[in-house]
Amino acid sequence: xxxxxxxGQFIIEKQADFPYAKGELSRxxxxxxIAAKIVNREVNKAGLVDILGDNGTTNVQGEGQKKLDxxxxxxxxxxxxxxxxxxVVASEEHDDCISIHSEISRNAKYIVCIDPLDGSSNIxxxxxxxxxxSIYRRxxxxxxxxxxxxxxxxICQVAAGYVIYGSSTMLVYTTGRGVNGxxxxxxxGEFCLSHPNMQIPRSGxxxxxxxxxxxxxxxxxxxxxxxxxxxxxxxxxxFTSRYIGSMVADVHRNLIxxxxxxxxxxxxxxxxxxxxxxxxxxxxxxxxxAGGKASDGQRxxxxxxxxxxxxxxxxxxxxxxxxxxxxxFIRTAEPHR
Ligand code: P6P
Numbered sequence: 001x002x003x004x005x006x007x008g009q010f011i012i013e014k015q016a017d018f019p020y021a022k023g024e025l026s027r028x029x030x031x032x033x034i035a036a037k038i039v040n041r042e043v044n045k046a047g048l049v050d051i052l053g054d055n056g057t058t059n060v061q062g063e064g065q066k067k068l069d070x071x072x073x074x075x076x077x078x079x080x081x082x083x084x085x086x087x088v089v090a091s092e093e094h095d096d097c098i099s100i101h102s103e104i105s106r107n108a109k110y111i112v113c114i115d116p117l118d119g120s121s122n123i124x125x126x127x128x129x130x131x132x133x134s135i136y137r138r139x140x141x142x143x144x145x146x147x148x149x150x151x152x153x154x155i156c157q158v159a160a161g162y163v164i165y166g167s168s169t170m171l172v173y174t175t176g177r178g179v180n181g182x183x184x185x186x187x188x189g190e191f192c193l194s195h196p197n198m199q200i201p202r203s204g205x206x207x208x209x210x211x212x213x214x215x216x217x218x219x220x221x222x223x224x225x226x227x228x229x230x231x232x233x234x235x236x237x238x239f240t241s242r243y244i245g246s247m248v249a250d251v252h253r254n255l256i257x258x259x260x261x262x263x264x265x266x267x268x269x270x271x272x273x274x275x276x277x278x279x280x281x282x283x284x285x286x287x288x289x290a291g292g293k294a295s296d297g298q299r300x301x302x303x304x305x306x307x308x309x310x311x312x313x314x315x316x317x318x319x320x321x322x323x324x325x326x327x328x329f330i331r332t333a334e335p336h337r
Contacts, residue, residue, distance in 0.1 A: 007033050007171060007182045007191035017177055024085045025135070025159065028110050029173065031083030032133060033191055035076045036163040036171055039117070040184060042071055043129065043165040060095040060310055068123050069093060072116035072131065086110050087138060088145045090309050092118075092278055097150055097309065110158070111136040111150055113278040119246025128166035130248025134282035135159040150309065154281035154302035162248045162282065172198065172252070174289040179255075195256075200292040203321040204258025205239045208250045216266040220297075220333030224262075224326050247274060251283050251317060255290055260322035264297070264314045272296070272314035276306055280315045293323040297330045 005013075011026045018025070055067045073093040080086040081100050087108040089098045092115040100108065113134040122129055135158050139149045161173025169184040171191050181195030207228045214222065228239040242259070244250050250261045263274050274280050284294030284301035294301040294317035301315060316326045 005193040010180065010193055024109065027083060028085040028135065029159065031079045031085065033171060035079035036131060037184065037189060038075050039072045039131065040165055040169045043068060059093045069117045069120045076114055076116050080112055084108060086112050088150060089114065090150055090277060091116060092275060099145065107142065109138045111138060111145065115278040118248050118279065122246050127244060128164055128246050128249040130165065130246060131163040132248060132279055132282050133161055134278055151306040153305055154284055157281060157285050160282035160285040164248050164252050166249060172286065174286050176289065179286055179290045198255060198290050200255050200287060200290045201258030201319055204254065204319045205236045206242050206254060206257060206259030207239050207262065208243050208254065208259060209262040210243055213266045217264050218330065218333065220330030221262065221264045223333055224329040227329065247279060254318040255287065258319045260316060260318035260326060262316050262326060269312060271312045273312060274315055276304060276311045276313045277309060280313055284317060287317055291320065292318055293320040295323060295327060297327060
């Protein structure tokens, strides 16, 4: 009988890694795990209940909100509010940060940035979606949280993770000491350790990009795509193109199999489409902790100083050798004439 380690047991066991830990981060991670199980229940029965389709509202990005977007947002904020370890939540679904004022969270020291349901346009067609979260410690010890406490660089994250609602539901997270994956066992309603110490292959043969935007890409990215398509058995090319359109699913596949996910600038998204604070930074922290790399083409994602809560960035993330090859093509490309 193999030993089953639940997420809760694992978090407590690993708390010993932090000598001064008083359990707040452990409780915060457990609160997120609980909300993930609640959201999973609704995602899994979407189509049977009136929770598919548009909510008839738009978020700060001007994107139409799906009913499940709003539901997931409410569940995570509610779990963080009742858990008492979080003082502010920055969510993709809200223009401004949400202060969590409650008796039990008066001196809470953690800030959570979250994309409650990433890739939600895929919900109605039954394709994997995900939740992405990032956890920072307050830089002040009391009083109202100031904007600069929230706009911290990705290197300041104390934890980050994602939930992928796919053929199975997994929660993958890091606290800066490696990456561990937990699969939800519906028979007991617990996330169980299934992928201990995840490591991304140093290289791979999968590239993941929306080639429909090809004509809008920077020349270096176009050159890299052509490189991927040239036959060269010595370098395992042509590579395989895989694009799900749900960042969590694309990055998760590459974490397991090796590969690179690319979302460059385009004319419709001159600063990139994906958000720094609650998509790129948490996934970059996880991928780096698994031995991979994440950059905007020039800079390490985790070194970018955020200027705004919903700031976007280009991102190239995955197997180190593949990200470095993309950076090389970007660096050496002739300027577009
Ligand atoms: P496109 C989903 O809307 C998302 O934010 C990411 O999950 C995904 O990788 C990307 O946008 C897909 O964007 O422009 O290819 O549809």
